[in-house]
Amino acid sequence: MASEKQACYSSTGDDYEVTEPAQRHGYRVDQDVFGDERGHGIQYRTxxxxxxxFLxxxxxxxxxxxxxxxxxxxVGIVPGVILIVFLGAFALYTALVLVKFKINHPEVHNMGDAGFILFGPLGWLGREILSLGTLLFAIFAVGGQLLAADAALGSLSDNKLCLLWYTGIFAIPTMLLSLPRALNMGLSWLSAVATFSIIVASVVAMAGAGSNPTPGRTxxxxxxSNFYLAFSSIANPVFAYAGHFMFFPLISEMRDxxxxxxxxxxxxxVATLFYVVFAVVMYLYIGDEVPSPAYSGLPxxxxxxxxxxxxxNLLVAGALYNHTxxxxxxxxxxxxxxxxxxNTLLGWVVWVSLVVSVTGLAFVLATGIGIFGYLVGIAAALFAAWYTYGIAGAFWIHDTYFGYNFGGFGWKELSRRPVVTSVNVLTFLAGAFICIGGLYVYIKGIAEAYSSGAVGAPFSC
Known part of the structure; x- marks a missing residue:
């Protein structure tokens, strides 16, 4: 018992010890982005x-x-389910590669830090490119959550207010929930509530669809299908797993x-099983006319x-993107x-300013750009395709080449594992394919939206 207590507390018995569990498992805390936090007022690694x-x-x-x-x-039930399951398994593999890269490089806090390592002599360029991509995607994700909240609040109120008001109303609590400096100060336990809420909401949606099937549905x-329609459908399951850009910041705040x-x-x-069940049930009971978002197809x-x-869930997810x-x-x-x-004055002033600025920028983008939904897709194609899939292959090749994964070095070490090396090369190429295909789909979608007059005016209802 004494050893367990020492593993959890510092020698003074007052400050919570967040480094010891990781050290026991070989994690190099001295190189971690947050390091040993004993005695500090704000402790992240908890x-x-x-x-x-849950997060x-x-x-x-x-x-x-x-x-x-x-x-x-x-695309139909069978191809759709195959895509969801395959991409879920693929995303699991790339997630594990990202986790291994973080453990190998404790100083990594976000994709920008990883880019600094990955780009070698041009590390400064890699840091700026991948940092910018992460920031843009996170801000666009906040805007996407605000637009989803438009649909939610509009449905609940029978659209009695201008949708611009709904976005503004939702932006305020999103910003407030983002303010605690460490995830353990609120968002971590709120994420458990958020996870429960989206699962229960979707169960209710399936019950509603099942008890009120669309008459004459097919x-x-x-x-x-042609390439454009097929890849449009592929883009949804691809980007349904597009949360890997958040993994480094989240893992950085783990105790171990x-x-x-x-x-x-x-x-x-959880995501793969849930996606399959929900997608199949909603499609079977609503049919080919099922909209996106799917809840809008219910009575x-x-x-x-x-x-x-x-x-x-919409609120906490938006706050989490905002916070990140x-x-x-x-x-x-x-x-x-x-x-x-x-808890220094400068630290808090800068932090609050950043949170407010990110929220404000997301609000302006979401409401002021008529093609914002398409821009979210373009951002996902440009960055999520790489962060979720392609870049994992580069991480594995880098760490194997430089001896982090197996102890050996160079091309000789890679050649000893031809199958896994080939898988990671293909992973990188898959990221490139998804990126190019996604850009084609969303750019064509923008052109069609303009030609059909479907693009709304800035800051309109």
Whole structure:
């Protein structure tokens, strides 16, 4: 018992010890982005893997839940389910590679830090490119959650207010929930509530669809399609798993990052099974006319119930993206200084300013750009395709080449593992294919939206 107590507390018995569990498993705490936090007023590295699982599920499942039934309507049940399961397994593999890279490089806090390592002599360029991509995608994700909240609040109120007001109303609590500096100060346990809310909301949605099937509905096992329509449907399950850009910041706040694989397994297992069940049930009962978001295809009463139950998830997911975007900049500014770990005036002024700025920018983008939904897709194609899939192959090749994974070095070490090396080369190429295909789909979608007059005016209802 004494040894267990020493593993949890410092020698004074007052300050919570967050480094010891990781050290016992070989994690190099002295190189960690947050390091040894004993005696500091703000301690980040406190999360356990179950709470990281909740955070990961919260920030990923909303998009998939709302969009995947529509994908089945485009390609049919069998191809759609195969895609969801395959991409879920693929995302699990890349998640485990990202976790291993973080454990090998404790100083990594976000994709920008990983880019600094990956790009070698051009590390400064890699850091700026991948940091910018992470920030843009996080801010666009906040905007996406605000737009989803438009649909939720509009459904609940029968659209009695201008949608611009709904966005503004939702932006305020999103910002407030983002303000605590460490995830353990609120968002971690709120993510458990958010996970429960989206699951219950979707169960209610399935019950509503099952008890009120669309009369005369049609559904198909497989469907013929062209490249544009097929890739449009592929984009939804691809981006339904597009939360990997958040993994480094989340793992960085774990008490023991070596336990992160458990969170990755939990996330991908829950998400994949949930996606398959929800997509199939909603498609079977609503049919080929199932919309995206899927809740909008329900009878009004059931739609209100589902949207109302989903609001905690929309709120916490938006706050988590908001928090992450602000923290990436905050850590970049104050890494290694007391302003990161202590309650200094400068640290808090900068932090609050960043949170407010990110929220404001997301609000302006979401409401002021008529094609914002397409821009979110372009951002996902440009960055999520790489962060979720392609870049994992580069991480594995880098760490194997430089001796982090197996102890050997160079091309000789890679040649000893031809199958795994080939898998990671193909992983990188898959990221490139998804990126190019996604850009084609969303750019064409923008052109069609303009030609059909479907683009709304800025800041309109």
């Amino acid at each position: 999360l356990t893997w179950p709470f990281v699982s 990961m599920i919260t920030e990923i499942v909303t998009y998939g839940t709302l969009s995947l039934p529509y994908s089945l309507a485009v 559904y198909e096992v497989t469907k013929p 990052p070596t336990q992160a694989p458990k969170a990755a397994w939990c996330l991908q297992t 009004p009463t059931w739609a209100k119930a589902a949207w109302g139950l989903a609001i905690p 975007a602000a923290k990436i900049i905050h850590v970049r500014i104050f890494r290694g200084s007391r302003h990161l770990h202590d």
